[in-house]
Amino acid sequence: MPTITLQTALAAQPYDYLIVGAGFAGSVLAERLSAGLGKRILLIDRREHIGGNAYDHLDAAGVLVHRYGPHIFHTNAQRIVDYLSRFTEWRPYEHRVLAQVDGHLLPIPINLTTLNILYAQSMNEAQAEAFLASRAEPVATIHTSEDVVINQVGRELYEKFFRGYTRKQWGLDPSELDKSVTARVPTRTTTDDRYFTDAFQIMPLHGYTQMFERMLEHPAIDVLLATDFSTVRELLRYRELVYCGPIDEYFGHCYGKLPYRSLRFQHETHDHECFQPVAVVNYPHPAVPYTRITEYKHLTGQTHPLTSISYEFPCADGDPYYPIPRPENAELYKRYRALADQTPGVTFLGRLGTYKYYNMDQVVGQALALYQRIAREAGVEVEQHVAEPG
Structure with a gap:
């Protein structure tokens, strides 16, 4: 998947859509609008890679790791699996x-x-x-x-x-x-020790990043990385904007910042094949500074003489990960939502754009539902019905 420079993007004819954020929401919508409607897309991200928080890569030891913590795919929606299966093969994985x-x-x-x-x-x-x-x-x-x-x-x-x-x-x-x-966390009186009970519990066979690369291969999609929207919003030429970043940031935090929890990761590689018996071990005791340790080979199925893990430390500052679910925060979001409704030519999408914690499959469903609405407005019949997530 080739990327372009800012100079190339500035010299291009106006794009049909500028999509901010190359995670699940932005990438799925970019793929659909280009492949389904023939639209020219510029997809930008402030990070130096695609895939958002689901980005995975080989670390220095050659172990496939998730840079932003474990991402486990699970869903009950056959339509979501069918769509993503265009871009990846799968391996079965039940999370414990x-x-x-x-x-x-x-x-x-x-x-x-x-x-x-x-x-x-x-x-x-x-x-x-x-x-x-x-x-x-x-x-x-x-x-x-x-x-x-x-x-x-x-x-x-x-x-x-x-x-x-x-x-x-x-x-x-x-x-x-x-x-x-x-x-979200059930209590069971059976011996079922699976974390999820969804009908589909699978992981991309060759990782999330390869799946995103295949998703964004369409020639009508230009990808511009390491680019903050705020620095180019007045420079780029486009007809419609889909914004998958924080909605409060788009409006300059005019009502104040929406509160998020962030995460800090301490990644380590160990000189043996296995570190712990399952992918994730939680540490609920308040004296332990981290919440969990993840060992990625359990998730990926990779065979390697070494193993890589990450310690997860929640924190107040850093990239926004989790909207904090409190009534006053929901009210603040409503004020930004009202601003968004009065802003023509801009659609807000994804976890950050709608200030809601979605699982990965729900974000895919949200993006497909937006595509469906855009296609119908253009008089184009879509091949599948995808309801918005609840």
């Missing part, structure tokens, strides 16, 4: 996570095995259900992440598995966070 608690490595989400090891029991499923019911502390109206967990499993398991991890991840106590944060 362990948590370091009380000297044990225990399955998370909490399941029957977790309970039996932690409490030195040999409960069956029915006994585990009764055990959790006896520990649960019913909450009349669930508002916060703390409410969700205590209502399900009680305070002791909440303290052991959730509170410390959540405080590190978000910089806030679970009692200060919307219920959606912990509602």
